[in-house]
Amino acid sequence: xxxxxxxxxxxxxxxxxxxxxxxxxxxxxxxxxxxxxxxxxxxxxxxxxxxxxxxxxxxxxxxxxxxxxxxxxxxxxxxxxxxxxxxxxxxxxxxxxxxxxxxxxxxxxxxxxxxxxxxxxxxxxxxxxxxxxxxxxxxxxxxxxxxxxxxxxxxxxxxxxxxxxxxxxxxxxxxxxxxxxxxxxxxxxxxxxxxxxxxxxxxxxxxxxxxxxxxxxxxxxxxxxxxx
Amino acid sequence: xxxxxxxxxxxxxxxxxxxxxxxxxxxxxxxxxxxxxxxxxxxxxxxxxxxxxxxxxxxxxxxxxxxxxxxxxxxxxxxxxxxxxxxxxxxxxxxxxxxxxxxxxxxxxxxxxxxxxxxxxxxxxxxxxxxxxxxxxxxxxxxxxxxxxxxxxxxxxxxxxxxxxxxxxxxxxxxxxxxxxxxxxxxxxxxxxxxxxxxxxxxxxxxxxxxxxxxxxxxxxxxxxxxxxxxxxxxxxxxxxxxxxxxxxxxxxxxxxxxxxxxxxxxxxxxxxxxxxxxxxxxxxxxxxxxxxxxxxxxxxxxxxxxxxxxxxxxxxxxxxxxxxxxxxxxxxxxxxxxxxxxxxxxxxxxxxxxxx
Numbered sequence: 001x002x003x004x005x006x007x008x009x010x011x012x013x014x015x016x017x018x019x020x021x022x023x024x025x026x027x028x029x030x031x032x033x034x035x036x037x038x039x040x041x042x043x044x045x046x047x048x049x050x051x052x053x054x055x056x057x058x059x060x061x062x063x064x065x066x067x068x069x070x071x072x073x074x075x076x077x078x079x080x081x082x083x084x085x086x087x088x089x090x091x092x093x094x095x096x097x098x099x100x101x102x103x104x105x106x107x108x109x110x111x112x113x114x115x116x117x118x119x120x121x122x123x124x125x126x127x128x129x130x131x132x133x134x135x136x137x138x139x140x141x142x143x144x145x146x147x148x149x150x151x152x153x154x155x156x157x158x159x160x161x162x163x164x165x166x167x168x169x170x171x172x173x174x175x176x177x178x179x180x181x182x183x184x185x186x187x188x189x190x191x192x193x194x195x196x197x198x199x200x201x202x203x204x205x206x207x208x209x210x211x212x213x214x215x216x217x218x219x220x221x222x223x224x225x226x227x228x
Numbered sequence: 229x230x231x232x233x234x235x236x237x238x239x240x241x242x243x244x245x246x247x248x249x250x251x252x253x254x255x256x257x258x259x260x261x262x263x264x265x266x267x268x269x270x271x272x273x274x275x276x277x278x279x280x281x282x283x284x285x286x287x288x289x290x291x292x293x294x295x296x297x298x299x300x301x302x303x304x305x306x307x308x309x310x311x312x313x314x315x316x317x318x319x320x321x322x323x324x325x326x327x328x329x330x331x332x333x334x335x336x337x338x339x340x341x342x343x344x345x346x347x348x349x350x351x352x353x354x355x356x357x358x359x360x361x362x363x364x365x366x367x368x369x370x371x372x373x374x375x376x377x378x379x380x381x382x383x384x385x386x387x388x389x390x391x392x393x394x395x396x397x398x399x400x401x402x403x404x405x406x407x408x409x410x411x412x413x414x415x416x417x418x419x420x421x422x423x424x425x426x427x428x429x430x431x432x433x434x435x436x437x438x439x440x441x442x443x444x445x446x447x448x449x450x451x452x453x454x455x456x457x458x459x460x461x462x463x464x465x466x467x468x469x470x471x472x473x474x475x476x477x478x479x480x481x482x483x484x485x486x487x488x489x490x491x492x493x494x495x496x497x498x499x500x501x502x503x504x505x506x507x508x509x510x511x512x513x514x515x516x517x518x519x520x521x522x523x524x525x526x527x528x529x530x531x532x533x534x535x536x537x538x539x540x541x542x543x544x545x546x547x548x549x550x551x552x553x554x555x556x557x558x559x560x561x562x563x564x565x566x567x568x569x570x571x572x573x574x575x576x577x578x579x580x581x582x583x584x585x
Contacts, residue, residue: 119316125303126275126310127330127374137329141320225319226356 002202006195008174009182010202016090016178017159017206020098021105021151024158028105028150033135035106036113053164054103062096062167069168092169093176097161101154108153112146113139145218152214159206179203232410233257233378237283241269246434247283254426255404256411258442260418261431262454267414268313270431271380274412275310276303287377287410309371310380315363317355323366324351331373338373344406345369345399361392365399372407379404380412385420397424397581418455422446422463422501423581430454443548461503462550468492475520475575481545486520486575499581504538504552506577510570511561521573525549527565530558539563541571 002010031050035043053061069076069087079085086092116139124134140147162180169176171185183199186192231251238247246266259267272278274285282295287308292301317326327338342348345365355363364384371379381400385393401424404411413424421428421442428445430437438448445451446460466478466485471494475486478498485500492498513522525541528548537558541549549571563569 117316119312119314120318122272122277122310123312123316124318124329125277126306126308126376127370128304128307128332129330130302130304138318142318144320221320224354226354227319 005173005182006199006202009177009179009199010205012090012093012174012176013159013178013180014206016093016097016165017155017161019091019094020101020158020161021155023094024098024102024105024154025147025151028102028109028154029140029147031102032106032109032150033113033139036110050106051103053100058100058161058163059167061099062164065092065096065099065164065168087168088170088172088176090169090176093161093165093178094158096164096168097158097178100161100164101157104157105150105154108150109143109147112143112150115146116142145221148214148218148221152210155210156207160203232288233412234284234286235274237270237273237280237285239269239273239278239280241273241278244269244434246270248429248431248436250429250436250439252410252412252427252429252439254410254441256401256413256425256427257439258421258425258428259412259414259431260421260428260445260455261416262456263416265431265433267416267431268382271310271382271412271414274378275308275380276301276306277310290377307374307377308380309374309376309378311364311367311371311382311384313383313386315367317358317363317366317370319355321355322351323347323353323355323358326355326366327351327370327373329370331370332375333373338369341369341372341403344402346395361388361396364388364396368399368403372403372409375407376409378412379409380414382414383416384413385415385417393420394423394581400424416455418446418457418460419501419579423499459504459552460550461501461506462548464500464502464547464549466498466500468494468496468498470494478580480547481543483523483543483545483547485523485573485578487578487580488575490580492580501579501581502549502573502577504550506573507541507549507551508572509539509551509553509557509561509563510572511567513570514572517572518574519572520575521571521578523547523549523571523573525569525571527563527567527569530563530565537563541569 035047069079069085071077071080076085086095120138120142121134124138129137160180165178166181171177171181179199179202183196186196186199231253234251236249248270261267273280284291285293291299292306293299331338342351345368347362347365347369350358350362358366385396388396397420400411400413415421425442427440428442429439430445430448430451432454437450438445443463446463452460464480466480469477469479469484471489474489476489476492477484477486478500523543525543527539528542529540531538536552536554539551539553541551551571
């Protein structure tokens with residue numbers, strides 16, 4: 001049904017987006033919790049920095065990554081020497097799309113943390129729960145629907161990532177050519193219209209699937225708490 | 229032995245300064261005052277959820293906060309359980325898991341507490357399916373299960389109907405007595421103080437006024453004004469003696485009062501509240517009258533009011549009563565301090581509360 005070329009792009013897209021989401025989630029959780037609960041100097045600056053991928057052209061993010069990981073630089077050179085440089089590899093595509101997805105995840109999760117009534121944390125405290133237990137036993141489960149929708153948003157953003165990925169990881173079939181890049185290539189090549197249309201349809205699958213899963217899980221969580 | 233709870237705090241929370249000093253030794257101490265005077269703020273300070281500017285918090289002789297000595301135990305290590313007004317049950321956990329959240333006692337013990345509180349059948353339910361009264365009970369059991377050094381209940385009776393209110397007051401008293409955990413009960417209702425507490429702390433805006441046994445606090449000059457009560461009445465501790473003709477007789481020394489029999493077991497302790505306006509006076513014992521309680525007293529004091537008098541009465545064995553009469557009656561009876569009179573109290577006018585079964 002699918003050509004080798006198409007299934008490779010689909011599988012790669014999944015691998016890249018899942019990695020980007022899973023690796024980005026802890027970062028997003030930490031950043032969102034920090035922004036929602038803590039007060040510290042430089043909070044506004046951090047907030048702005050974390051939102052940069054949302055507002056600058058994705059190509060710029062890819063370009064900045066290229067510079068940061070350039071083999072001529074100290075960091076990039078060290079990575080290169082140890083064979084760890086992500087540039088032009090699928091890991092690079094995951095990194096680029098993860099960074100692009102991060103602000104969306106942070107926004108959604110932060111809202112969930114901010115929506116939690118402080119009374120729960122206070123009660124947990126007087127019941128003997130320290131900060132760490134309050135986080136994983138109270139805040140985290142209460143924010144679960146928001147975390148879920150953040151993850152789905154991030155996944156959808158990552159799987160559709162184009163500009164940063166093509167700039168940082170290039171468009172190498174089977175290696176860094178995700179669905180959007182494959183679609184782009186097909187649309188660019190003469191006589192590729194049919195392939196482009198098939199790839200466009202194919203792109204709907206992961207997007208719809210992730211939405212469906214998240215809606216189901218989130219509805220179940222809300223129902224348990226009497227919110228639905 | 230030091231008092232169970234010893235507090236002296238000065239604070240400045242959210243622009244509002246305040247200070248409080250009190251110690252309490254009874255099972256249940258009411259922290260009473262009008263709404264908005266800072267009772268909840270004080271509770272948060274004691275629990276360590278807000279930071280005072282100076283003072284100390286000692287519970288059972290253990291110092292949990294002392295600005296002079298530089299002691300400030302973290303809130304989660306203080307062992308002071310604070311049950312907020314809205315119960316704050318964790319919505320993502322079942323009743324059982326809520327109670328288990330900070331529990332330091334065995335499952336069997338938890339089950340016993342739950343049975344006692346009448347929530348044993350609710351263990352698998354979710355918090356949003358509980359009624360307000362059930363949620364309060366779960367929150368109280370959840371707090372007691374952590375074996376706290378002190379339990380603070382913030383307006384636990386708010387929004388409950390009178391029957392549930394009474395049940396909950398009984399539960400609070402019983403749990404305090406059985407668990408040995410001192411309880412601070414925050415309230416703005418004098419009934420709750422009179423029926424559920426042994427000691428009380430009266431709070432005015434941003435300061436505590438007085439503290440001590442509830443009779444003392446009830447009699448304090450500022451109590452009536454602060455709580456906006458016109459007729460505080462008097463409080464009598466009594467024990468159920470015998471029963472006859474649908475009545476029980478409740479005794480305090482040689483003073484006895486007849487009350488409607490609601491099935492109270494003989495020998496149980498009751499707290500009776502008699503309002504001043506429900507007490508009539510007569511110079512002689514009356515016959516052919518439906519009023520069952522005629523108590524011989526001495527007039528201990530007379531206070532003039534805008535349209536009448538409050539007469540303080542005392543029986544031979546020290547039971548105190550108050551009678552509120554009009555100017556005309558006062559003149560007609562020609563009353564003065566030291567006179568012997570009979571206090572006439574209708575059985576149905578006495579409000580009672582079971583203290584100990």
